[in-house]
Amino acid sequence: MAMIIDGKEISLQVKDEIKKKVEALKGQGKEITLAVIQVGDNPASTVYVRNKKRGCEYTGIRSLSYELSGDAAEEELLALVEELNEREDVNGILVQLPLPPHMDEDRVISAISPLKDVDGFHPQNVGNLCIGRPGFVSCTPLGIIQLLKRSGISIEGKKCVVLGRSNIVGKPMALLLLRENATVTIAHSRTENLKEVTREADILIAAVGRAKMITGEYVKEGAVVIDVGINRDENNKLCGDVDFDTVEPVCSAITPVPGGVGPMTIAMLLHNCLESIERE
Numbered sequence: 001m002a003m004i005i006d007g008k009e010i011s012l013q014v015k016d017e018i019k020k021k022v023e024a025l026k027g028q029g030k031e032i033t034l035a036v037i038q039v040g041d042n043p044a045s046t047v048y049v050r051n052k053k054r055g056c057e058y059t060g061i062r063s064l065s066y067e068l069s070g071d072a073a074e075e076e077l078l079a080l081v082e083e084l085n086e087r088e089d090v091n092g093i094l095v096q097l098p099l100p101p102h103m104d105e106d107r108v109i110s111a112i113s114p115l116k117d118v119d120g121f122h123p124q125n126v127g128n129l130c131i132g133r134p135g136f137v138s139c140t141p142l143g144i145i146q147l148l149k150r151s152g153i154s155i156e157g158k159k160c161v162v163l164g165r166s167n168i169v170g171k172p173m174a175l176l177l178l179r180e181n182a183t184v185t186i187a188h189s190r191t192e193n194l195k196e197v198t199r200e201a202d203i204l205i206a207a208v209g210r211a212k213m214i215t216g217e218y219v220k221e222g223a224v225v226i227d228v229g230i231n232r233d234e235n236n237k238l239c240g241d242v243d244f245d246t247v248e249p250v251c252s253a254i255t256p257v258p259g260g261v262g263p264m265t266i267a268m269l270l271h272n273c274l275e276s277i278e279r280e
């Protein structure tokens, strides 16, 4: 029987640790503030933003909400980001993605001060991760490292296959695993003989965005399987990129969807907010 990695429980541990540190900082008269910007009313974004604000509330981090209409000009968003960059009482800035099609996401992300970029998306933070310097790191991959470590799964020397090459998950995930001394392969939609590649993995991270694509055939006996996907199956039920029913009997540990990686993303955002003040 595979170990089910309980992301809800582990994220609660992380949040409770953060809560204590936030209280201690308050005792020194320091408050942490996260500014959250949502443009438009994408329903998924609304849910994510609400959960991020709830996480702030739980840990004692102050959150400021900014809602711009879906047809706001990019200049309006850039002016808001600039104002928040300047504000001394704002430690972190998060612009929820995706932005409406008329906005240039790269330009907006680059406008956020790298010192307040708690998402870790700014090119300067991505570059710092790449060359092993301190900086903010994207929350989902950071959360996956915590899930592995806190479940007693060692990474050093292991063969890790990251399936997916997005800037938010796949690429930073590969860099973080490398930092933990794993041997890392990035596979993607154009990889030939994909099953052979994934079957090499001691730790397989699935971040492809295709419902239940990874079946038991893709997994080596005893591997650890981390499922980053959040999809809807044919019955509109939430599911991951991993076909849990055929993979669970093969692997040694697996994250469920929901309740695996998802809650860790928010916990690591709060962790990054705390870091923003510790690094000042």
Ligand code: GUN
Binding pocket: 094, 095, 096, 097, 098, 119, 139, 140, 265
């Ligand atoms: N959209 C989906 N995931 C994320 C995230 O981690 N941060 C932001 N800002 N937008 C997202």
